Structures are given as structure tokens and as C-alpha cells.
Amino acid sequence: MNKTASSFIAKSTIKAADLTHRGKINFNIGKYNAVVPQGKQQFTNVMAAREMAKNIKHKAIENLDTYLELFEKNITARGAKVIWAETGKQALDAIGKICKEKNCKTLVKSKSMVTEEIHLNQFLEDNGIESVETDLGEYIQQLDGETPYHIVTPAMHKSKEDVARLFAEKLGVPGGLSPEELTQVARKNLRAKYVEAEVGVTGANFILADIGGISVTENEGNGRLSCGIPKTHIVVVGIEKVLPSINDLALFLPLLSTFGTGQKITVYNTIISGPRQANETDGPEDMYVILLDNGRTNLLANPTSREALYCIRCGACLNACPVYKNIGGHAYETTYSGPIGSVITPYLSGMDEYKHLSNASSLCGNCTEVCPVRINLHELLLDNRHEAVKQGSSSLIERISWKVWKTASLNRSMMNMSNGSIKNKVVNTIFKGWTKHRGSLDFSKKTFNEMWKERN
Numbered sequence: 015m016n017k018t019a020s021s022f023i024a025k026s027t028i029k030a031a032d033l034t035h036r037g038k039i040n041f042n043i044g045k046y047n048a049v050v051p052q053g054k055q056q057f058t059n060v061m062a063a064r065e066m067a068k069n070i071k072h073k074a075i076e077n078l079d080t081y082l083e084l085f086e087k088n089i090t091a092r093g094a095k096v097i098w099a100e101t102g103k104q105a106l107d108a109i110g111k112i113c114k115e116k117n118c119k120t121l122v123k124s125k126s127m128v129t130e131e132i133h134l135n136q137f138l139e140d141n142g143i144e145s146v147e148t149d150l151g152e153y154i155q156q157l158d159g160e161t162p163y164h165i166v167t168p169a170m171h172k173s174k175e176d177v178a179r180l181f182a183e184k185l186g187v188p189g190g191l192s193p194e195e196l197t198q199v200a201r202k203n204l205r206a207k208y209v210e211a212e213v214g215v216t217g218a219n220f221i222l223a224d225i226g227g228i229s230v231t232e233n234e235g236n237g238r239l240s241c242g243i244p245k246t247h248i249v250v251v252g253i254e255k256v257l258p259s260i261n262d263l264a265l266f267l268p269l270l271s272t273f274g275t276g277q278k279i280t281v282y283n284t285i286i287s288g289p290r291q292a293n294e295t296d297g298p299e300d301m302y303v304i305l306l307d308n309g310r311t312n313l314l315a316n317p318t319s320r321e322a323l324y325c326i327r328c329g330a331c332l333n334a335c336p337v338y339k340n341i342g343g344h345a346y347e348t349t350y351s352g353p354i355g356s357v358i359t360p361y362l363s364g365m366d367e368y369k370h371l372s373n374a375s376s377l378c379g380n381c382t383e384v385c386p387v388r389i390n391l392h393e394l395l396l397d398n399r400h401e402a403v404k405q406g407s408s409s410l411i412e413r414i415s416w417k418v419w420k421t422a423s424l425n426r427s428m429m430n431m432s433n434g435s436i437k438n439k440v441v442n443t444i445f446k447g448w449t450k451h452r453g454s455l456d457f458s459k460k461t462f463n464e465m466w467k468e469r470n
């Protein structure tokens with residue numbers, strides 16, 4: 015077993031037994047589960063809306079090159095600069111170069127999982143630039159020195175008491191503040207940073223090819239302040255976020271908000287199609303859009319797993335996953351956790367190192383059931399297992415065991431060779447890992463063949 019797999023097992027074993035952790039997660043996911051059905055009521059036919067969204071994403075991903083080039087042409091015409099980054103390092107180098115040119119000392123950043131993926135904060139810190147997270151959940155996580163726990167709600171594992179304690183310890187405010195008071199503290203600290211920052215960084219929820227714009231969705235207004243106040247705006251976005259047309263937002267914005275947080279529509283939805291124009295009074299002087307691949311074309315190259323690129327990062331599959339609800343987001347030690355993380359991480363960061371994530375699933379299919387763009391997540395998890403074997407990532411002992419099992423199962427005389435108690439002994443001794451957390455397998459005393467003969 016490789017290091018990442020054993021670390022995952024060690025961390026998830028501890029978390030699965032942590033009842034306080036489970037209580038907090040169940041409380042927060044419970045609140046989510048209570049509001050999602052209300053959000054869904056805005057759709058006359060929610061299944062038809064999901065199918066339509068899937069078809070649009072299918073069209074976008076099948077024609078990815080065309081739409082990305084169209085986006086580049088249109089946004090460049092209004093003065094933005096587009097940078098194509100094949101790897102995370104190329105994206106970081108580009109950001110470092112821009113920050114140097116702009117003499118950037120402070121940078122404000124709105125919530126963006128793709129910047130987590132390339133470890134932007136660490137890079138900026140190493141280069142002497144202060145990077146300030148402006149989304150409240152991300153701000154809390156940054157104060158605590160932790161990565162996001164969940165792709166939509168980064169501090170989901172913390173109670174309001176935990177946050178009050180953290181603010182008292184890190185910011186010197188009185189302990190026991192209410193959520194409203196804590197928000198005011200964060201607001202006051204962050205307002206000064208927007209004005210101070212030379213550069214603002216955002217992600218993008220969608221790339222709009224036909225108008226050459228990006229769409230940013232958020233609930234706090236921090237995204238608008240991060241891209242509107244600093245003189246330079248950098249967008250970092252995965253290439254899969256493309257939609258053919260601005261008109262598609264009429265479907266995707268309500269879908270994202272309903273499946274993400276249960277809202278009918280997220281509070282702030284912003285479309286940005288370039289830096290400040292000659293006839294405009296505010297906005298950044300420069301805008302850069304970094305289109306990041308970083309392994310996404312590995313998914314694109316696989317006709318089955320390509321479907322995972324339809325993901326709109328709503329987080330619904332995490333909230334629905336029995337594994338995620340028990341082990342939490344940090345046990346995965348990946349940027350993207352839960353079912354979608356387990357599907358895409360082996361392609362983004364290496365099949366050998368992350369194939370174990372596809373085994374951390376009961377294959378119950380609940381993730382597929384809740385996905386707004388109807389990605390066949392549980393089948394893709396199964397496909398990853400298959401892919402790992404095809405790529406030679408399975409161990410010799412695993413391959414031999416399955417070969418023996420297959421040969422025996424397909425051979426009636428071999429199946430009849432031993433009785434139930436011998437089978438119990440052999441299987442429960444060989445599959446020690448299985449019986450560590452479960453009861454022993456108990457084979458029937460008689461073989462199927464014997465029972466069949468008796469019956470007839």
C-alpha cells in the first residue's frame with residue numbers, strides 16, 4: 015500500500031470514530047437537507063432541467079477547444095489577457111510574474127477551489143506576498159491554518175463555538191461572540207484589505223464562450239470587492255467550466271444554488287467581460303484569465319470518465335455520501351473530496367497515488383442520484399478501479415487473488431471441492447482486511463450444487 019493510501023486509511027479510521035465530528039457534520043448537512051427540497055420547487059420539472067444541463071455540458075465538453083478559443087477571442091477584444099496554463103506550475107509562474115510587474119504586496123482572494131488545487135497561498139507566501147482569503151468560510155480556515163473541508167462550505171466541520179474560540183485566539187477579540195458579531199469582525203478586517211490590495215484573484219463558476227465573459231457566484235459580495243477594487247484582476251479557472259452561451263446561465267445559476275445550498279438563486283451573480291472600459295468609471299485596469307488544464311485533459315482523453323468534467327462543483331454529492339459523512343473532508347488529503355474528488359483526483363494527481371479513493375465507496379449510487387448534471391458518479395468510481403488495473407496500478411497479490419477467485423467461481427467442480435467450513439477458513443484467513451471491521455464471511459454448509467440436486 016502506498017503512503018497516500020495508508021495515510022487516508024489512518025485518518026479516516028480516526029475520524030469515523032469521532033462522534034463529536036460526526037455530530038457537527040450531521041447537524042450542518044441536516045440543515046442543508048432541509049432546504050434543498052424547497053429550492054427544487056422552483057423547477058417545473060427538476061429531472062428535465064438536470065437532463066438539459068447534462069446535455070449542455072456534453073456539448074460544451076465535446077467542443078471544448080472551439081468554445082475556449084471563442085471565449086479567448088471575445089474577451090481579448092475587450093482588453094483582457096488570456097493565459098493558457100498546462101500545469102499548476104505554469105499558472106503560478108504567470109501569477110508570480112503579474113504580481114512582480116504590479117509590485118504586489120497584498121492580494122485579496124475570493125473563494126476558489128482551483129487556487130487551492132495549485133496551492134496559490136503557499137506560493138504567494140513564499141514570494142513575500144500577503145494573500146487574504148475574503149470568503150468568510152475560507153477566512154476562518156486560513157486563520158486556523160487549515161485547507162477547505164468542503165468544496166462549497168469550507169468550514170463545515172466547525173461549530174459557531176469553535177469559530178468564536180478561533181477568533182478570540184487569533185484576532186484577540188472577546189471570546190463567545192455570536193455569529194453576527196464574528197461576521198462583523200471579519201468584515202471590518204477585510205474591508206481594509208480590499209483597499210490595500212494591488213491584485214484581486216477570483217475563480218469562475220462558468221466561462222461564457224459567446225460573450226467572452228466569466229460568471230462568479232457568491233453569497234457575501236466579497237467576490238465583487240476582490241475583482242472590482244484592486245487595479246488588477248486575475249481569474250484562475252479550470253478549462254472545463256465552459257458554457258456555450260450566457261443564456262445557459264438561466265438554467266445553471268438556479269441549479270447550482272439549489273443543489274449547492276438550497277437557495278433559489280445565490281445572492282451575488284456577477285458577469286465580468288473584461289477590465290474597465292474607456293467609458294466606465296470603476297473596475298480593474300487590467301484583467302488576466304488563466305485557463306488551467308492541470309490534468310483535465312487526462313479526463314477528456316478518456317471517453318467514459320470525460321463526463322466528470324460536467325461537474326459544476328455544487329457539493330451535493332459530498333453531502334449525500336455516507337463515506338464523506340463519516341470520515342469528513344480532510345481525511346481525503348486532496349483538494350476535491352467526496353465522490354467527485356475520488357473520481358477526478360486520480361486523473362489530476364496520479365492514478366497510482368490516488369486509486370485507493372475509488373475503493374472508499376459503498377457504490378450505493380446516492381451521489382449519482384443527487385448530482386444536478388446527472389454525472390454517473392458511482393459508475394465512474396467503478397471505472398476508476400478498472401482503469402487502475404488496466405494501467406498496472408494493482409498489486410501482484412491482488413491480481414493473483416482475483417484470478418484464483420474467478421477461476422474457482424467459474425468452475426463447478428472446484429466450487430464443490432470443499433465444504434462451507436473449509437471455505438470459511440480459507441476466505442476469512444486470506445481476506446483479513448475485510449474481517450478487521452466486519453463480521454466473518456459465513457458460507458453455506460452445502461454447495462449450491464448439492465442443494466440444487468437435493469431439491470430436484
Ligand code: SF4
Nearest residue numbers: 325326328329331385
Ligand atoms: S459531481 Fe455533481 S453533485 Fe458532485 S459536486 Fe459536481 S455537480 Fe455537484
